[in-house]
Structures are given as C-alpha cells and as structure tokens.
Amino acid sequence: MRFLCAERGAGACQPHDKASLDIFWLKDESLEASDNLPKLSLTPMRSYGPENRRQKRQPQHQRSSVEVDVESLLSIENRCNGCAKGERCCCSSYEVCVTTMELKRIIKVLPEAAKLCPHLLAVGGYDNVFEEEEPGLFSIDTTEDGLCLFAYWSHHRIHCSLHTVAVTLGLPLEQVKPKVCLLWPMHFSEGDEVLAMINDAFLFDCNARKAPGSRSLSPGFVEAIELVYGEGCGTQVKHAAENGDRRTLLVTRR
Ligand code: SF4
Ligand code: SF4
Numbered sequence: 001m002r003f004l005c006a007e008r009g010a011g012a013c014q015p016h017d018k019a020s021l022d023i024f025w026l027k028d029e030s031l032e033a034s035d036n037l038p039k040l041s042l043t044p045m046r047s048y049g050p051e052n053r054r055q056k057r058q059p060q061h062q063r064s065s066v067e068v069d070v071e072s073l074l075s076i077e078n079r080c081n082g083c084a085k086g087e088r089c090c091c092s093s094y095e096v097c098v099t100t101m102e103l104k105r106i107i108k109v110l111p112e113a114a115k116l117c118p119h120l121l122a123v124g125g126y127d128n129v130f131e132e133e134e135p136g137l138f139s140i141d142t143t144e145d146g147l148c149l150f151a152y153w154s155h156h157r158i159h160c161s162l163h164t165v166a167v168t169l170g171l172p173l174e175q176v177k178p179k180v181c182l183l184w185p186m187h188f189s190e191g192d193e194v195l196a197m198i199n200d201a202f203l204f205d206c207n208a209r210k211a212p213g214s215r216s217l218s219p220g221f222v223e224a225i226e227l228v229y230g231e232g233c234g235t236q237v238k239h240a241a242e243n244g245d246r247r248t249l250l251v252t253r254r
Contacts, residue, residue: 064252066229068237069189069196070217071246076197077208077218078185082157088204089158090184092147096140098178103130103138105175106150109165116152116161119143140178174227182224194247195225217241229253 083089098106106113110129114120120127129149130138141149150161166176174182185201188194201207210218217238226234230253240248 066250066252067194068225068240068248068250069194069246070237070240070248072196073186073217073221073237074214074241075210076185076201077210078201078206078220079208080206080220082154082159083206084156084158089147089151090181090204091151091158091160092142092145093200093204094180094184096148096178096180097133097137098130098140098180100136100138102178106162106178109162109169109171109176112165112169113150113161116154116159116164117150120149172227179228182228186221186224215241215244225250 083091106129110120110126114126120129127141127149129141131141133139143149143151147158148160151158152161153159160177160181162177162181163173165171166173180187183195185198185204185207186195187198189196189199202209210216222234222238224234225237226232229250233250233253236250237248
C-alpha cells in the first residue's frame with residue numbers, strides 16, 4: 001500500500017510503503033540502555049531560526065485519551081514529496097520539541113543520521129542538537145537557514161534523516177521520528193488540547209482543501225494516528241468521519 005507520507009511534515013517525507021515500517025520492532029528496554037549513547041552536548045543551542053517560529057506542539061502522550069476534531073481533519077489533504085528550494089517547509093517553520101524518551105531514541109541513531117547530516121558532527125562528538133525548554137521537553141536546533149538539524153537535501157528536495165534512518169534500519173517510524181512530525185499538519189490546538197488541522201496548513205503547497213462534504217479521511221492521517229496513538233486509533237477516526245461524527249475520543253494505546 002502506498003503510504004503518502006504520514007511522516008509528513010516531516011520533511012522527509014519520502015513516499016514509502018507502509019509494509020516496510022513493520023519489519024522490526026525496537027523494544028523499549030533496549031532504548032533505555034544509555035551507556036552506548038554517543039556524546040551529546042546539552043549546552044544552549046544556537047538560535048538562527050525565525051524569531052516568531054511556532055512550536056510543533058507535543059502530543060499529550062501521557063494522556064490516556066485524546067479528543068480529535070474529525071471535521072477539521074476532513075477539510076484537508078496532504079501530499080508530501082519533500083519541499084524544493086524556496087518553498088515554505090514544515091521543517092523550517094516550527095520549533096520541534098521532543099520528550100525525554102524521544103530524545104533518547106534519537107540519540108541512539110545519531111551516528112546514522114550524521115551520515116546524512118554531517119553538520120551534526122563536531123570535534124570529538126556531536127554538535128548541540130537539543131535545548132531543554134522545560135523539564136522533560138527538548139527543542140531541536142536549526143541550521144543557519146532555520147532548517148531543522150535533522151533535515152538534509154537530496155535530489156533537490158528536503159528530506160528527514162530520522163525518517164530515512166528508520167526506513168533504512170527497518171525501525172518503526174514512531175520509534176525514531178518525532179511524533180509531532182509524524183502528525184503534521186495535524187497538531188494540538190492551544191488551550192483545548194484537541195487534535196486538529198494546524199491553522200496555517202494552507203500556507204504550505206503540499207496541503208490542499210478537500211471538496212466540501214467529503215467524509216473520507218486522508219489515508220496518511222489514518223496511518224499517522226495509528227502510529228502515534230496505537231493500533232485501531234486511526235481506524236476509529238476514519239469510521240467516525242464516515243459516520244458523520246464531528247469529534248471522537250481516542251483511548252490511546254501508546
Ligand atoms: S525531525 Fe526535523 S527534519 Fe525530521 S520531520 Fe521533523 S522537523 Fe523535519
Ligand atoms: S511542507 Fe509539506 S512537502 Fe514540505 S516537507 Fe513538510 S509535509 Fe513535506
């Protein structure tokens with residue numbers, strides 16, 4: 001099945017085959033072993049990005065339920081082929097934040113990511129990649145152009161090294177790529193904590209308005225919700241859309 005970059009946002013976003021995501025499941029215990037982690041500095045990051053950069057808001061992973069604004073998600077279709085130079089890109093438009101667990105998983109694959117993103121390397125180790133924004137939440141630093149440090153250019157398009165590494169190593173995307181990037185252009189609205197379409201979505205060329213009245217949810221959204229919240233969650237939202245429900249409450253499985 002063709003998977004239209006649910007890892008959207010991400011930049012990376014090479015279209016890929018969903019089946020390839022399920023080859024190998026990295027067990028959480030192995031992720032906790034920190035003794036072999038590459039050396040990583042957590043000193044303050046450089047700040048070259050746009051001053052008014054908004055956050056790709058962190059999904060509420062710890063919550064046992066998530067409300068989804070189905071109607072909002074039905075209004076948009078996303079097709080990611082990676083951005084070309086000059087195009088507004090989700091990998092340079094937001095401050096991307098990850099949890100401690102996500103950070104540990106990313107650090108495990110830094111050597112692989114650095115093969116695609118040599119700017120991650122510094123003398124004797126790795127450059128400053130993360131900055132702690134608040135306890136347990138870390139933002140990813142950017143290049144001088146404001147592009148996420150994990151982005152790289154290939155065939156004149158922006159790609160996500162974490163996405164590429166996950167596919168290459170046969171790891172589940174949600175074990176490597178930030179969940180906010182998996183979900184984009186879905187995100188959590190400020191204040192009411194509802195999963196909905198991000199309100200600047202149509203500023204990006206890869207997002208298009210769907211015909212009014214469509215009750216068919218973008219397959220990429222179904223896949224992304226499934227990856228982030230667990231098996232059956234994407235299908236639940238899909239069925240809610242088909243049944244005409246405006247909202248649905250997910251009991252998360254991750
Ligand atoms: S981690 Fe960075 S490069 Fe990868 S999708 Fe997110 S913003 Fe883009
Ligand atoms: S803005 Fe759209 S096309 Fe560009 S990387 Fe993000 S999801 Fe892909």
